[in-house]
Amino acid sequence: MLHGDNTYGAARLGGGSSLRRIVRTSRVSGVVAIVSVTAVLATACGRSGDTAETPQSAGRGSGGTAAAPGDAGGPAAGEFGDLGRVCGPAPEGASLTATDVGVTADSIQVGTISDPGFSGRPGLNQEIFDSAEAFSKWCNEAGGIGGRKVKVVERDAKMTEHQARMIEACDEGDFMIVGGLGVFDDQGQQDRLACGLPSIGSATNPAAVESDLFIAPLSNDTSTLPMGDMRWLDEQFPDATDKSGIMTAAYPVTITASARAKEAMGSLGWKIVYDEQYNPAGEASWRGYVEGMKAAGVRGFIWTADPLNLAAVLKAAAEIDFRPDFIRVVSNMYDKAFLAEAGTAADNTYILGTSYPFLDPDLAAKNPATQQYLDIMDTYAPGGKIANLGVTAFSSWLLFAKAGGECGADLTRDCLWEHAKSIAEWTGGGLQARQDLTNDRVSECFVEIAVKDGKWTVPDIGANEGVFSCDAANVMEMHGDYGQGVKCANPAFADDPKPSKCAL
Secondary structure (H helix, E strand, O other): OOOOOOOEEEOOOOOOOOOEOOOOOOOOOOOOHHHHHHHHOOOOOOOOEEEEEOOOOOOOOOOOOOOOOOOOOOOOOEHHHHHHHHHOOOOOOOOOOOOOOOOOOOOEEEEEEOOOOOOOOOOHHHHHHHHHHHEEEEEEOOOOOOOOOEEEEEEEOOOOOOHHHHHHHOOOOOOOOOOOOOOOOOOOHHHHHHHOOOOOOOOHHHHHHHHOOEEEOOOOOOEEOHHHHHHHHHHOOOOHHHHEEEEEEEOOHHHHHHHHHHHHHHOOOOOOEEEEEEOOOOOOHHHHHHHHHHHHHHEEEEEEOOOHHHHHHHHHHHHHOOOOEEEEEEEHOOOHHHHHHHHHHHHHEEEEEEEOOOOOOHHOOOOOHHHHHHHHHHHOOOOOOOHHHHHHHHHHHHHHHHHHHHHOOOOOHHHHHHHHHHHHHHHHOOOEEEEEOOOOOOOEEEEEEEEEEOOEEEEHHHHHHHOOOOOHHEEOOOOOOOOOOOOOOHHHHHHHHOOHHHHH
């Protein structure tokens, strides 16, 4: 079996099989694996029966209702969750003028990046563009950001053209990149920083995750790891952790995710009896893998790759009557497609979540911000995809607008950046776990989402902030070297870290 230092080459089937599969690690074949790791950006719950009763914002001021935008009793135009006013007209008496790149008296040009044009999987991460469309229409209807309308430029990287889109964003005068994520976002970071272009959103590769002028509403910082769910699983399944298995795609980013998970497993004293990699493009048959796990006696299974391949693995496992006590995954598995494909074979899957659960309508209705997000999507992007990356993208847009509104008429990159970076408690108005934006550490809060009888459930994890369990012990300091970010080349940035000092 493969181990952490065996990064490339052939993946041996588990259980002592002599069969070998050549692992192709081309960028195109690896798309599924890379997309999966984006969920680490974000890394559970009080319950009554199987649903949580308390909104995430309980005790912190809700400021919203489940009513549709503009309905009587609902939030006023431009208000969201517990954030209050996010979008609206210009300040009284203000005279708006062009104040920075992309900012005119009437509008703010903002870019967002995703990969729906990738021919290998049309619609890849379409939810990012759908959230941008819904937010901008909702915000502009309320008056824009301080009276300036948001002009969204959708920059489709088609998976392999991230650098080209970033160069275009610089050349065409985007004020910022908001809500985006590109599979190969390690490309184009130097170009972005050379033109002083800030980004608020999600990132996949360490070069982007750890880069300058980047804020994530839910961090996946490489030096820390969210592991509150693993602590909870350790308590719930003490015998299973002595028979742990781990599996990932043979691609650098997912291999890194697996290595980080193994470091956390080691810190908890879990014993790994099966450690395997698979072809990132998928396998013609998963039978050898699940037979290998069963032969090794795996009871706790850790997966660090994509939802659809996991669905295939679990269905293959069910065919040979192999069901681990738990399958631990991160938030990208919280996807309608995963459950639709896996069905009851997904039972005992436990998801580390950092957004308030949004796929169960009854549970979503209990949290004002989540219900408002769903209403906005339904109203302004009907038919748009509802998925974890889309929720995080919407939180990014809220952060952009809220920080930008603090600048009033004098909207500049430097001003918006200063306000965004000063927020110590960001929840997207109640959409997500609490995140400290003043540092790059992952959130210490999580919600557990489980699959039982082929349905989403929310187990009781002793939540202490609404549906979330928040504790400093939920964050682990990493000791391994998991990659470095691209930094501003301008020496002036070191003494005065703001966008205007980064550009060359």
